[in-house]
Amino acid sequence: MTTPAVELKGITKRFGAVVAVDSIDLEIADGEFFAMLGPSGCGKTTTLRMVAGLDFPTEGSLKIFGDEVGTLPPNKRPVNTVFQNYALFPHMTVLQNVAFGLKMQGVDKSAAASQAREMIELVQLGGLEDRKSSQMSGGQQQRVALARALVNHPKVLLLDEPLGALDLKLRQEMQGELKRLQRELGISFVFVTHDQEEALTMSDRIAVMHEGQLLQVGSPEEIYEHPVNRFVADFIGQTNLLEGTIEDSATVCLANGVRVKATSSYSTGAKVALSLRPERAHLSMRGDGASDGSSIDGVIERMTYLGNARVYSVRLDWMEVEVREENRPGAALYEPGTEISIHWDPGAVWVVADS
Amino acid sequence: MSSTAVEPRGWFKALLHVNGWLVYIFFYAPIILLVVFSFSASRNVGVWGGFTFEWYGEFWDSQATRDSLWNSVQIAVLSTLISVVLGTMAALALERFTFRGHRVFDALLYLPIIIPDVTMAVMLLLFFAQFFDVINAVFGTDLRKGFSSIVLSHIAFNISFVSVVVRARIAGMESRLEEAAMDLYATRWQAFRYVTVPQILPGILGGGLLAMTLSLDDVVITQFVTGPGWTTLPVYVFGLIRKGVTPLINAVSVVMLLGSVTLVALSILADRARSVGDT
Ligand SMILES: Nc1ncnc2c1ncn2[C@@H]1O[C@H](COP(=O)(O)OP(=O)(O)OP(=O)(O)O)[C@@H](O)[C@H]1O
Numbered sequence: 114m115t116t117p118a119v120e121l122k123g124i125t126k127r128f129g130a131v132v133a134v135d136s137i138d139l140e141i142a143d144g145e146f147f148a149m150l151g152p153s154g155c156g157k158t159t160t161l162r163m164v165a166g167l168d169f170p171t172e173g174s175l176k177i178f179g180d181e182v183g184t185l186p187p188n189k190r191p192v193n194t195v196f197q198n199y200a201l202f203p204h205m206t207v208l209q210n211v212a213f214g215l216k217m218q219g220v221d222k223s224a225a226a227s228q229a230r231e232m233i234e235l236v237q238l239g240g241l242e243d244r245k246s247s248q249m250s251g252g253q254q255q256r257v258a259l260a261r262a263l264v265n266h267p268k269v270l271l272l273d274e275p276l277g278a279l280d281l282k283l284r285q286e287m288q289g290e291l292k293r294l295q296r297e298l299g300i301s302f303v304f305v306t307h308d309q310e311e312a313l314t315m316s317d318r319i320a321v322m323h324e325g326q327l328l329q330v331g332s333p334e335e336i337y338e339h340p341v342n343r344f345v346a347d348f349i350g351q352t353n354l355l356e357g358t359i360e361d362s363a364t365v366c367l368a369n370g371v372r373v374k375a376t377s378s379y380s381t382g383a384k385v386a387l388s389l390r391p392e393r394a395h396l397s398m399r400g401d402g403a404s405d406g407s408s409i410d411g412v413i414e415r416m417t418y419l420g421n422a423r424v425y426s427v428r429l430d431w432m433e434v435e436v437r438e439e440n441r442p443g444a445a446l447y448e449p450g451t452e453i454s455i456h457w458d459p460g461a462v463w464v465v466a467d468s
Numbered sequence: 469m470s471s472t473a474v475e476p477r478g479w480f481k482a483l484l485h486v487n488g489w490l491v492y493i494f495f496y497a498p499i500i501l502l503v504v505f506s507f508s509a510s511r512n513v514g515v516w517g518g519f520t521f522e523w524y525g526e527f528w529d530s531q532a533t534r535d536s537l538w539n540s541v542q543i544a545v546l547s548t549l550i551s552v553v554l555g556t557m558a559a560l561a562l563e564r565f566t567f568r569g570h571r572v573f574d575a576l577l578y579l580p581i582i583i584p585d586v587t588m589a590v591m592l593l594l595f596f597a598q599f600f601d602v603i604n605a606v607f608g609t610d611l612r613k614g615f616s617s618i619v620l621s622h623i624a625f626n627i628s629f630v631s632v633v634v635r636a637r638i639a640g641m642e643s644r645l646e647e648a649a650m651d652l653y654a655t656r657w658q659a660f661r662y663v664t665v666p667q668i669l670p671g672i673l674g675g676g677l678l679a680m681t682l683s684l685d686d687v688v689i690t691q692f693v694t695g696p697g698w699t700t701l702p703v704y705v706f707g708l709i710r711k712g713v714t715p716l717i718n719a720v721s722v723v724m725l726l727g728s729v730t731l732v733a734l735s736i737l738a739d740r741a742r743s744v745g746d747t
């Protein structure tokens with residue numbers, strides 16, 4: 114096995130009584146596009162800052178390409194950071210910003226300038242070298258921040274919500290560009306975001322964090338299809354979580370007593386939730402579908418028109434769920450109050466621990 | 469017509485105009501009078517006796533005025549340099565670090581700005597009287613009131629003013645910039661040298677000019693803590709007035725006025741350089 118680019122073992126960070134990061138184990142492979150995903154305050158930035166050397170772990174071991182870097186200062190680590198609000202130096206031009214890292218490493222002036230120009234070209238800012246960094250648009254500043262980090266040929270690039278401040282269109286454009294740069298350079302990007310869609314579309318692997326803990330690490334598909342618990346299922350994409358208890362390895366008894374088929378490895382009697390994604394459920398008039406362990410009865414509460422789809426809110430005996438029907442020609446319409454049943458393909462549901 | 473609704477009415481507008489002019493006359497008439505009469509040939513202040521440069525000549529010829537001017541400049545420059553260094557360090561410590569006694573230190577730093585000059589002067593006088601004796605007894609030095617006590621006193625009040633001005637500037641600067649510099653292979657010192665200093669330089673300059681103005685202007689504290697043979701220009705002028713106002717005082721005051729105006733103009737320029745740097 115090759116050495117991981119970044120390796121965290123039992124990393125904990127406390128700020129006084131606050132546990133910002135709680136005993137995390139994580140390996141990030143070389144050349145990987147790795148996303149750290151989680152709600153605000155879950156410890157993403159803190160984790161990234163520890164890798165950069167801007168914060169030191171309270172406990173645990175942190176290695177970069179096999180070398181222990183625990184308390185090494187940031188200037189001694191082969192990583193660079195693109196900061197949340199870019200943190201460009203306002204008193205310097207674009208060129209000076211980009212050449213700063215090289216200058217600090219003692220690269221001679223003309224070599225530093227020519228490498229910086231090359232990098233500015235690569236992020237498509239050619240011609241703007243002499244602008245003050247504060248005279249640039251958000252998207253341009255973003256590119257300067259990228260160039261300023263990449264010009265140093267870091268072994269790992271750390272990005273803290275780099276697209277957070279951009280509008281939707283620019284954001285999508287930059288997503289593509291980041292992927293392109295990462296492929297061309299072949300280094301690992303560790304990308305912090307709280308936007309699950311961004312994480313899903315861009316990354317090779319995703320780590321989901323919550324309250325300082327690492328809940329799950331896996332490919333976008335694994336995380337979306339097989340979330341380990343209620344929180345991950347709910348945070349990644351949208352889902353309905355129907356509480357129930359395990360009856361046997363192939364059956365879950367829902368809160369209203371309906372039995373549905375769902376394979377899982379939880380022990381009998383365990384409290385679980387059945388994750389049913391809105392787009393995987395379908396509606397039919399009651400009595401149409403056979404009660405085969407893959408359906409449940411409900412009443413239409415209201416409908417939201419989305420253009421390409423309709424989202425129905427359906428009242429069950431004890432909760433409300435959402436069902437998304439694609440807006441195909443001839444798709445059936447259900448009025449509020451209609452008694453329907455929701456059904457799904459066996460295997461479309463996933464059992465998660467209810468905690 | 470909504471635009472006229474917020475405009476003052478005719479008579480009210482006229483009143484505002486008059487008020488504006490009165491304020492300006494109140495401010496500037498004494499200054500103009502001072503400047504005009506500093507060129508008056510008459511010995512009696514306030515009586516125009518024809519145009520002359522005589523008083524400026526006398527100012528320059530008088531050993532006492534020249535000495536006190538030179539004293540003032542030396543004291544101002546030295547106390548400014550030292551208080552800029554110490555004030556900037558205090559500002560950095562308070563803005564960038566948390567340590568035991570942070571809040572106490574913070575509050576104490578403002579004290580010299582709040583304390584009345586006379587109180588400060590008496591305190592310092594008492595301090596020097598005790599302190600210099602002890603130092604001299606212990607180290608066998610020959611510290612006495614005069615240059616060193618004045619410089620120390622000016623540093624004592626200027627540190628506060630410098631650190632207040634510099635702090636405002638540091639507070640406006642993202643600490644992230646220093647982190648970014650260190651992430652880009654700068655050592656702590658390089659981050660300070662290439663990122664922090666250029667960012668807070670306008671604050672340091674502004675604080676320095678303020679300190680210099682305050683030092684050149686001070687009468688009360690200087691008069692208390694000075695020793696034999698050490699007179700600053702403002703203290704000297706104050707002494708002259710007690711003997712009777714002569715046109716010489718007018719000339720000296722005009723010179724001091726010019727000095728102050730120059731410093732203020734410089735600090736405005738420094739301020740402008742800062743805002744240009746920001747946008
Ligand atoms: N310097 C600090 N001092 C005290 N507490 C801190 C400090 N930095 C972070 N924390 C706390 O640690 C926790 C994790 O913060 P962190 O900035 O890592 O969250 P995040 O996941 O990046 O959130 P966001 O998405 O809002 O940026 C939060 O509860 C935060 O209040």
Ligand SMILES: [Mg+2]
Nearest residue numbers: 157158159273
């Ligand atoms: Mg963050």
